[in-house]
Amino acid sequence: MAGLIRDEDIAVVRERARIDEVVSDYVTLKHAGGGSQKGLCPFHDEKSPSFNVNPSRGFFHCFGCEEGGDVIAFLMKIDGLSFAESVERLADKYGVQLRYQEGSDRPQKRDTNLRPRMLEAHKVAQVYYAEQLATAEARQAREFLTGRGFDKDAAEKFGVGFAPRGGEDLYKYLRQKGFADAELVTGGLVGQGQRGHYDRFRGRLLWPIRETNGDTIGFGARRIFDDDRIEAKYLNTSETPIYKKSHVLYGIDLARRDIARASQAVVVEGYTDVMACHLSGVPTAVATCGTAFGDDHSRVLRRLLQDHDEFRGEVIFTFDGDSAGQKAALRAFEGDQNFAGQTYVAVEPTGLDPCDLRLQQGDAAVRELVARRIPLYRFVLGNVVSRYDLDRADGRVDALREAAKLVSAIRDRSKVEAFSRELSGMVGVDIEEARTEVRRAASRPAEAQRTRPEDRRAAAAEPAPERPAAPPLPDLRDPRFALERETLKLVVQHPEAVGRMAKDVDAADFTHPTFRAVWEAVTGCGGPASAPGAEVWVAKLRDVLEDPAAVTALSALAVEPLLSSKEPTTAYVAAHVFRLQEITAMxxxxxxxxxLQRTNPVEHAGEYNKMFGELVALEQHRRTLREKAIGGEG
Structure with missing residues (x-):
């Protein structure tokens, strides 16, 4: 059959295309031991990472949804490509010259999937629009950017462009470049009416919207001219086979690596806000594209944040302080349980968005806006409670009932207790009263049930429950302590591999009391750098341990295999030792x-500034540890 790619060329593509590099355009991967890497699966929603990539074997596999295969299969699955399209994309990226059977350089016609050509058309269109920004016709567009603090370099960094007003300029340009009408219309660059084809964007300032791998898939366009016949200030590319607004975040291509490094994402409301944040030193900023932040956006960020129960990320939303901003915060709160980590809100008291804030007060003000964030639940509950007069008993009752509805609706039950405590403090009621109201709201049907006065009196007369006994220590194999366990296995079994790399580890890095006791025995014996032979080392540790639980744990740590099947490398040790310290820093x-959130910056300025300085130093220390953990530096 004519047009088939030769098998030997497909083999070369598989050999050159590193699966970890390709997958990393979509998923943040972390070392998982044994030469494997792990992340959150892009094919199903999960809270703990089960998606594994083995670069040496060139395969991926998810133990959650059972998807698996080689690098070609990954692209086929994640981007909806055919086999041939996946091979051709990888060949273009890794410089492999493909040959086709029966002497054909490329098949004349394969299938109806236009995705590769639509992506190429958007790539060419973005370059064209960027060049048009320098023309005389685009003077007002340049003035708009300058007036918001963005110079030529900023425009080039973000690929900002200008769409000519003619109506067919882009269409004619792309047709000259060999693109077909179907590719341009289906991709959303060109429209088709009774009078023929026309440019979707005319006389507007344009921002390219890109996927995590840098491919341009659409544009956001702002009105510049007063006589623009389209009233909407902003227009976005319509839904196409390559552009789904509920899955897209503007700026994700520039922010993805910083999001992974900092375990932080800042969600702002507009394109210029993203630009202002990045230029001000907040390179983790992204924005939705003409739609509210939703579940699919959460999944994109969680994969990049590596946000799961063992290592939690941080998501910061910026909202205006007006009613629209409060509604947006409420929508975000409803999706709060999508994240394992903490969600925050950063609100500027003056109502300025990041772009205007940078313009009026400078880069430092934008960074401080993010640093002053408060927990999202506190912001939302505070807005609800503020609607009521808490000086009146009935006002407190109404406020408690209304806020309890929000708390009870949270799917992540582990957060309910913390929110209930916060609510009791806000309203000024006893914690048990808040808990009771939250439980009542959770069990209440759609129409609120009214309790009889005698029922309320009987409930009030019930004796208080007995204080529960202290809970037993958590299981040593609980996933929360997996990093502590693996690190101690390295220290006990391979002290020579750990050496002085653990010189800054201390007891506070171990949250389980039993593991902390084992580490204290290690330091009491001089630390891994001065350890004798393995058998003598374990016996020496056992001799100084007094807690029977710690002795039992030491025995298990001495014989349990490492998660890596190979001898521990410097990178493997670093990934555990420095990650352990990073979590402590977090x-x-x-x-x-x-x-800081409980300190008034005006009344206690000295204390507040001192703590702020400590926070900056700690953040830098955490980033240093992250770099060491990723880079395997000793």
Whole structure:
């Protein structure tokens, strides 16, 4: 059959295309031991990573949904490509010259999937629009950018362009480049009416909207001229086979690596806000494209954040302080349980968005806006409670009932207790009263049930429940302690591999009391850098341990295989030792943020500034540890 790619060329593509590089355009991968890497699966929603990539074997497999295969299969699945299209895309990326059977350079016609050609058309269109920004016709567009603090370099960094007003300029240009009408119309660059084809965007300032891998898939366009016949200030590419607004975040191509490194994503409301944040030193900013932040957006961020129960990310929303901003915050709160980590809100008291804030007060003000964030649940519950007069008993009752509805609706039950405590403090009621109202709201049908006065009196007369006994220690194999367990296995079994890399580890890095006791025995014996032979080392540790639970744990740590089937490398040790310290730094950062949130920056300026300085230093320390964990530096 004419047009088939030769098998030997497909083999070369498989050999050159590193599966970890390709997958990393869509998923943040972390070392998982044994030469494998792990991340959150892009094919199903999950809270704990089960998607594994093995670069040496060139395969991926998800133990959650059972999807698996080689690098070609991955592209076919994630981008909806045919086999041939996937091979051709990889060949273009890795410089493989493909040959086709029966002497055909490329098949004249394969199938009806236009995705590769639509992507190429958008790539050419983006370059064309960017060049048009320098023309005389685009003077007002350039003035708009300059007036918002963006120079030529900023425009080039974000690929900003201008669509000529003619109506057919782009269409004629792309036709000259060999693109077919079907490719341009289906891709959303060109429309088709009774009088023929026309450009979708005319006389507007344009921002390219890209996927995580950098492919342009659409545009956002702002009105510049007063006589623009389309009243809408902003227009976005319509839904196409390559552009789904509910899955797209503007700026994700520029922010993805910083999001992964910082475990933080900042969600703003517009294209210029993203630009302002990045240029101000907040390179983790992204924005939705003409739609509210939804579940699909959450899944995109969680994969990049590596947001799961063991290592939680941080998502910060910026909203205006007006009623529209409060509604947006409420929508975000409804999706809060999509994230394992903490969600925050950053609101500028003056009502300025990041772009205007940078323009009026400078880059530092934008960074401070993000640093002053408050928990999303506190912001939303505060807005609800503020509607009522808390000086009146009935006002407190109404506020409690209304806010309890929000708390009870949360799918992540682990967060209900914290929210209930926050609610009791806001309204000024006893914690048990808040818990009771939340439970009542959760069990209440759509139409609120009214309890009889005698029922309320009987409930009030019930004796208080007995104080529960102290809970037993958590299971040592609980996933929360997996990193601590693996690190101690390295220290116990391979002290020579750990050496002085663990010189800055201390007992506070171990949250389980039993593992902390084992580490204290390690430091009491001089640390792994001065450890004798393996058998003598374990016996020496056992001799100084007094807690029977710690002795039992030491025995298990000494014989349990490492998660890596190979001898531990420097990178493997670093990934555990420095990640362990990074998580401790994150705990300290969260504690400091909590103290900052409870401190009035006006009344206690000295204390607030001191804590803020400590927070900046801790953030830098955490980033250093992250770099060491990723890079395997000793």
């Amino acid at each position: 705990r300290r950062i969260n504690d400091l943020k909590s103290r």
